[in-house]
Amino acid sequence: MKWLAGLESLVSSIEEDWGIIVKEPLAGGSEAYVAKVLLKDGIPAILKVGMPEMDGNTVLTHEVRTLQSANGQGYARLLQYNLDKRALLIEKLGPPLSASGFSTKRKLETICMTLKTAWSNSPFPLAELQEVDSSPADWFSGFIPSMWKKLDQPCSKQVISTTERFVKSRSQDFQPDEVVLAHGDAHEGNLLKDPTEQTNLSYKLIDPDGVVAEKTYDLGVLMRVWPEELLTDPFHLGEERCRLLSTYTGVKPQAIWEWGFLQCVATGLLLGQMGQTKASQQLLSIAEAWAMDA
Secondary structure, three states: OHHHHOHHHHHHHHHHHHOOEEEEEOOOOOOEEEEEEEOOOOOEEEEEEEOOOOOOOHHHHHHHHHHHHHOOOOEOOEEEEEOOOOEEEEEOOOOEHHHOOOOHHHHHHHHHHHHHHHHHHOEOOHHHHHHOOOOOHHHHHHHHHHHHHHOOOOOOHHHHHHHHHHHHHHHHOOOHHHOEEEOOOOOHHHEEEOOOOOOOOOEEEOOOOOEEEOOHHHHHHHOOOOHHHOOOOHHHHHHHHHHHHHHHHOOOHHHHHHHHHHHHHHHHHHHHHOOOHHHHHHHHHHHHHHHHOO
């Protein structure tokens, strides 16, 4: 791959631009080169160099916009960026929430607390509100039915009809003056411990999608994580999780439920396309149970 062949030279140029020393790379990244670095004063930080995108720098631009708006509150602090080189320099944080040993309930509480901080410090810029005229639910309305047909209908028509109903509901309820820059994928691997705070619940978000959406969009993601914990009684356990998320954040449970359903179906279909059959079936079986009681 051309980008990979030129990565060493690109990283060297970034070192020179910013006066940093790049140390060892970090494992786990699938869409970017990520490495530990030292700043001029010896303070550790993180370098992220994104891979080229089919649509230019759209995703990276959204990430930068979100981190700039948050200014270190709820999100990792952005220290430097260069969109031409697709490079970000970010404060170094601690281990991820996934390594905390917390119960699922405590993880959900921690994610919600962090999201509330992020939402309040990452509102969508008022000057750009006139550009926002549609809900992200519109994307689901195209992706889900087309992928369902492509994969030879791996879930029932009732699931698809429920999807259509919930897409319509979320689109109709969309209020441009209430949107935030939602993270878009606030799972336990995207929250890292804030080493500057003493409390065990102090975390910051990384790798935001920067989706212009209602707050419940982020909470819908939390309805589809840890699906194995919902399988014994998908409807009632899902309902219990939905109530918890509503309690932790003060937002309406019905909107959380609808986004959760859309997330389960879309992610289940996407995983099916990727050949991850077991994970796909888990999410789609949950969606089947939720559709029966919708």
